[in-house]
Amino acid sequence: MIKRALISVSDKTGIIEFASALAAKGVEIISTGGTEKALSAAGLKVINISDVTGFPECLDGRVKTLHPKVHAGILAMRSNEEHMKQIKDLGVETIDLVVINLYPFKQTILKGDVELEEAIENIDIGGPTMIRAAAKNYQDVVVIVDPADYEKVLAEIDETGEVSSKTKFRLAYKVFEHTSHYDTLIAKYLRDTLGDIDYPETLSLTFEKVQDMRYGENPHQSAVFYKEVGANRGFLPSAVQLHGKELSFNNINDTNGALMLLKEFEEPTVVAVKHTNPCGVGSADNIYDAYIRAYESDPTSIFGGIIAANREIDKKTAEEINKIFIEIVIAPSFSDEAFAVLSQKKNIRLLKLEGIEEKAAADTLDMKKVAGGLLVQKNDDVLFNEEDVKCVTNAQPTKEQLEDLKFAMKVVKHTKSNAIVVAKNKSTLGVGPGQTNRVLSAKVAIDYAGERSVGAVMASDAFFPFPDCVEVAAAAGIKAIIQPGGSIKDQDSIDACNKYGIAMVFTGMRHFKH
Structure with a gap:
């Protein structure tokens, strides 16, 4: 008592x-x-x-x-x-x-x-x-x-x-x-x-529950969404859902992948993601043209995917989006007319995220759970250091090609390794993600690009150990390549580029994503 x-x-x-x-x-x-x-x-x-x-x-x-x-x-x-x-x-x-x-x-x-x-x-x-x-x-x-x-x-x-x-x-x-x-x-x-302890001897983490999920990656798996305590502005836990049914485990995972890639860009950009890999990315002077470029990158894969935009969605863009089935659209805002158009479909999720352009803090940690342990690393928040970038071939990239090479490297950085991206005019043409060898990734990306590969550029998340990727690129009409370099056989790839008149740029920075 x-x-x-x-x-x-x-x-x-x-x-x-x-x-x-x-x-x-x-x-x-x-x-x-x-x-x-x-x-x-x-x-x-x-x-x-x-x-x-x-x-x-x-x-x-x-x-x-x-x-x-x-x-x-x-x-x-x-x-x-x-x-x-x-x-x-x-x-x-x-x-x-x-x-x-x-x-x-x-x-x-x-x-x-x-x-x-x-x-x-x-x-x-x-x-x-x-x-x-x-x-x-x-x-x-x-x-x-x-x-x-x-x-x-x-x-x-x-x-x-x-x-x-x-x-x-x-x-x-x-x-x-x-x-x-x-x-x-x-x-x-x-x-x-x-400010001087990156990795403490013992690491205690704390998160707060956001919601119970309907299920995890598959219906037989239970799941929960937790958020970090602290400033989440510009990141998914701070998004406000304006319309549509509850987000699933895979929705959240895919949308996070789209957001992290989107944050690489300052100009109006649309990122389309399917199963955490980009399937279409476009940058332009306005969000409508950026969406069209992203859509035309791969009209098949974008179906049922996630769209992330770093500018307000207007009516004209909404009408284009509404022509196909899209799971989620996340953007800093939606015009009233755009919302009226998109919300006609009851199952599409519309997420408003203020500060969508904000980058992760420099000390942000990336964590991967393994059975019985935890891998912790600093976030991959650098594309490359400008002073390390160098052209290693006789052919020099044009100003336009340099812009496309940088664009493609931003995309390949957020594509599962082994990763190859083909791009032109600030638009992806083909994405080759997650293959067990780099040549296969190149073939997948070029296959998506088709005839559009002629005159395009190629980006690789890691070095070429052999000249075979260059040979595949040359056969497709690729005119410039960007890759980290660093292989003991770099010269073989350089020689192949010189043979085919391809410009190749080394960045000195690898971007594996597993």
């Missing part, structure tokens, strides 16, 4: 109603600071924590609950006769319910431009100590850290006069999830503030 409750909350959602219900059942309420003021103002009888400890709050409130009369009252095991004898001799009364949520550290650091001192002052000390103590002694103490649990606890008390062991255990579990999340945020903030 709950006789005494300690209540001290930063988030006061529902606390007046909950405390009032407890008081109506004869529960004695102990409280601190702002919570005590709020409860007293609501007409509730509240015992100040100092009246329990016999010690005043001090150090600007830093010390108020760190006292044996609080923690012994929480940690005493009621079934242990020696425990009960000791607290009786010490004049300690048990505390049966602890209701605490912690200082708003997350909200503080997310405000932007927060000073270190303010962040430090919002690190809770007494709160985590009390709720961990209560959770450890869950058999005897009910502990609540989430206002969503108030109703369930009251319902059980109303029905049986007490809270079930199963519920107490679940509430205890939530405490350690809560404190783990809280401490991980603090550690990350301090690590980021230091």
Whole structure:
């Protein structure tokens, strides 16, 4: 039976109603600071924590609950006769319910431009100590850290006069999830503030659930979408869905791939993605022409794909998009007329993402889960260093070809390796992703491009170990190639380019994507 409750909350959602219900059942309420003021103002009888400890709050409130009369009252095991004898001799009364949520550290650091001192002052000390103590002694103490649990606890008390062991255990579990999340945020903030720890000896990560998915990659797999805590502006967790059914696991994965490629471009650009690989990319002076270029890159593969645009979707573009089946369109905005056109189809998802042009922070980590471990690396946020780019052939690329080579390299960077991209006039003509050898990737890309390969450029995500890719390119009419270089047999490919009059540029930077 709950006789005494300690209540001290930063988030006061529902606390007046909950405390009032407890008081109506004869529960004695102990409280601190702002919570005590709020409860007293609501007409509730509240015992100040100092009246329990016999010690005043001090150090600007830093010390108020760190006292044996609080923690012994929480940690005493009621079934242990020696425990009960000791607290009786010490004049300690048990505390049966602890209701605490912690200082708003997350909200503080997310405000932007927060000073270190303010962040430090919002690190809770007494709160985590009390709720961990209560959770450890869950058999005897009910502990609540989430206002969503108030109703369930009251319902059980109303029905049986007490809270079930199963519920107490679940509430205890939530405490350690809560404190783990809280401490991980603090550690990350301090690590980021230091700025010189790229890979800590132990890595704790924390994410917040966005939604339960209908299923994962396949219908027999369950799945959930979590987001990082922090600034997500310009990235998928911050997107607002304006229309259409719920996003699936594959929708989110594919859309993220489209977004990361889109962020390579500043000019009006449309990216079409299928199964995380680009199937059409176009840049132009306006978003309509960019879409047409992306669509005409591969009219077959774009069907049922994802479209990402870095400019507002207007009516004219929407009407073109609406001619085929598209799963998702994500853009910084939609004109009212464009939305009216696209929303005629009930299943298309329309996502608005402000800040779509924003790049990932320089310290962003890319992570790949493997069985029993985690691979962590810095994000691949560089295309190439201009000073490392050099033409290695007799033929020199034209200004237009250089622009297309850079365009193609942006696309191939976000295509699964082995990857080859054929492009012309800032439009992909063929994409060869994920083949087990580079020649096959080249053949796939050229096959998509067809006769359009004549006069086009080719990009490779890694070096050519043999001249065979050059020979395939020459047969298709490719006029310029961009690749990292670095093979011990680079000269063979250079010689082949010279033989066929192809310009070849080395960047010195590989872009494997697995």
